[in-house]
Amino acid sequence: MEKNEKCSGNEPLELRRKIGFWRGVSVISGLIIGSGIFISPVGVLDAANNSIGISLIVWLAGGLIAMSSSLCFCELALSIQQSGGNLPIFSLAYHPVVGFVYIWKMLIAPLFDSVSLLAFGRYATEAFFGCNPPVSATKLVALCLMFSIVFINCKSVSATLKFQMVFTGCKYAALSAICFGGIYRLINADPVGIHNFSHIFDPEPIKNIEWGRFTLAFYKISWPYSGFSGLAFLVEEVKNPEKTLPRATIFAVSLVTIFYIFVNVGYFAVLSPIEVLSSEAVAATFSYKLVGSLPWLIPLLVAISTIGSYNTSILAFSRCAFVAGRNGQLPKLFEMVHIHNLTPAPAIVVTCVFSITLIAIGELDPLIDALGFTGWLHYFMNAAAVLVLRKRRPDLPRTVPTFIPLMICCISIVFIICPIIQNPHFLYFYSIILMGVGVIVYHLFVVKKL
Numbered sequence: 001m002e003k004n005e006k007c008s009g010n011e012p013l014e015l016r017r018k019i020g021f022w023r024g025v026s027v028i029s030g031l032i033i034g035s036g037i038f039i040s041p042v043g044v045l046d047a048a049n050n051s052i053g054i055s056l057i058v059w060l061a062g063g064l065i066a067m068s069s070s071l072c073f074c075e076l077a078l079s080i081q082q083s084g085g086n087l088p089i090f091s092l093a094y095h096p097v098v099g100f101v102y103i104w105k106m107l108i109a110p111l112f113d114s115v116s117l118l119a120f121g122r123y124a125t126e127a128f129f130g131c132n133p134p135v136s137a138t139k140l141v142a143l144c145l146m147f148s149i150v151f152i153n154c155k156s157v158s159a160t161l162k163f164q165m166v167f168t169g170c171k172y173a174a175l176s177a178i179c180f181g182g183i184y185r186l187i188n189a190d191p192v193g194i195h196n197f198s199h200i201f202d203p204e205p206i207k208n209i210e211w212g213r214f215t216l217a218f219y220k221i222s223w224p225y226s227g228f229s230g231l232a233f234l235v236e237e238v239k240n241p242e243k244t245l246p247r248a249t250i251f252a253v254s255l256v257t258i259f260y261i262f263v264n265v266g267y268f269a270v271l272s273p274i275e276v277l278s279s280e281a282v283a284a285t286f287s288y289k290l291v292g293s294l295p296w297l298i299p300l301l302v303a304i305s306t307i308g309s310y311n312t313s314i315l316a317f318s319r320c321a322f323v324a325g326r327n328g329q330l331p332k333l334f335e336m337v338h339i340h341n342l343t344p345a346p347a348i349v350v351t352c353v354f355s356i357t358l359i360a361i362g363e364l365d366p367l368i369d370a371l372g373f374t375g376w377l378h379y380f381m382n383a384a385a386v387l388v389l390r391k392r393r394p395d396l397p398r399t400v401p402t403f404i405p406l407m408i409c410c411i412s413i414v415f416i417i418c419p420i421i422q423n424p425h426f427l428y429f430y431s432i433i434l435m436g437v438g439v440i441v442y443h444l445f446v447v448k449k450l
Contacts, residue, residue: 036224063257182266
C-alpha cells in the first residue's frame with residue numbers, strides 16, 4: 001500500500017485523481033481487450049456464412065460503432081462529472097428508476113465479469129491440459145482469479161492501476177504474436193493463408209448469407225468492443241478529465257480496432273474457415289498450428305490478458321455501486337471507503353458476489369449472446385441520453401455532432417430487435433424480466449423505503 005493513499009485524520013474520505021492519459025489508455029484498453037477477440041471470430045464468421053471479407057468488414061464496423069458510442073459517452077460523462085458511468089447519466093437523462101435498474105442489473109447479473117472469468121478459466125486450463133479441460137476445473141480456476149483480483153482492488157488503487165498497465169502490455173503482446181505470426185506465414189506463402197485471401201470476397205458465400213441471421217454477428221461483435229466507456233466510470237479519479245477522457249478514449253479505441261482487424265488477418269493466414277468454425281478457442285487452435293513445439297504459449301498469453309479485463313471491470317463497475325450508495329439508491333454500505341486504503345471496498349466485494357452464481361450455473365457462449373443483447377440496449381440508451389439532455393439541458397457542453405447519436409440509436413434498434421426475432425434465447429428475456437424486477441425493487445425499497 002502506498003503512503004499517498006493513506007488518509008490523515010483531518011482529510012476527507014474520498015477517491016483521489018490518479019489517472020492520467022496513459023493510465024487512462026490502459027484502463028480503456030484493458031476493459032475492451034478481454035476474451036472477445038479470441039472467441040468471437042467463430043460467431044462472426046458463422047453469421048457471415050464463412051465469408052472472410054464480410055467478417056473483416058464486420059470487425060471494422062464494430063470499431064467504428066464503438067468509437068461513435070464512446071464519443072457520446074465522453075460528452076455525457078463530462079457533462080455530469082460523476083463516476084459511476086451509466087448510473088448518473090440514466091438518472092439525469094431519464095429518471096432515477098432507470099439509473100437504479102441499470103445498477104441493479106449490473107449487481108444481480110454481472111454478465112461481463114462472468115464471461116471474463118469463464119474465458120480465463122477456459123484458456124488457462126487449456127494451456128496446460130492440451131485439450132478441452134473439465135468444466136469443473138475451468139470454473140475453479142475462474143473463482144481463484146476472482147478472489148485474487150478483488151483483494152488487490154480493495155488493497156490499493158495505485159497498485160491496481162500499475163497491475164493493470166502490466167497486463168495491458170500482456171494483452172498487446174498476445175495480439176501482436178497473432179498478428180506477426182500470421183503475417184510471417186503469409187510472407188512465406190502458407191497455402192491456407194494464400195487460398196483464404198485470394199478468395200476473400202468469394203461471391204458464393206456472400207450470395208447465400210441469411211441477412212436476418214447476419215445481425216447475430218453484431219451480437220458477437222458487441223462483446224469484444226464492450227468496455228470503451230471504462231474511463232467514464234472513473235471520471236472523478238481522472239486528472240484534467242476534459243482533456244484526458246476524450247483523448248485517451250479516441251486513442252485506445254482506434255488502437256484496439258486496428259489490432260482487432262490485424263488479429264483476424266493473422267487467424268485467416270493460418271487457419272481455414274472450417275478450422276475456425278470448429279474451434280472453441282480460436283487463439284488456442286492458432287497456437288497449436290503455428291507453434292507446434294510451444295502450443296501453450298498463446299493460450300497462456302490470452303489467459304493473462306483476460307486477467308487485465310476482469311481487473312478493469314472491477315475497478316470501473318464497483319464505482320457504480322459506490323455512486324449508487326452515495327445517491328441513496330443502494331444501502332449506505334456501498335458508499336463507504338476504506339479508512340486506510342481509500343478504496344470503495346464494500347462496493348468492490350459486493351460486485352463479485354453474484355458473479356459466483358453465474359460462474360457456477362452458466363456456460364460461456366450463451367452468456368456472450370446475452371451480453372450482446374444488453375450491450376446494444378446500452379448503446380441505444382446512451383445515444384438517446386445525449387439527445388434527451390440536449391433538449392432538457394441546453395446549458396451542458398456539446399462535443400459530438402447530432403447525427404452520431406441519431407445513427408447509433410437507429411443501428412442499435414435494428415440489432416436489438418432482429419436477433420430476438422431471428423434466434424430468440426431465454427437469456428434475452430431473462431434480462432428484460434430482471435429489469436422489470438428492478439423497477440419493483442426500486443419502488444419498494446428506494447421510494448417507499450420499506
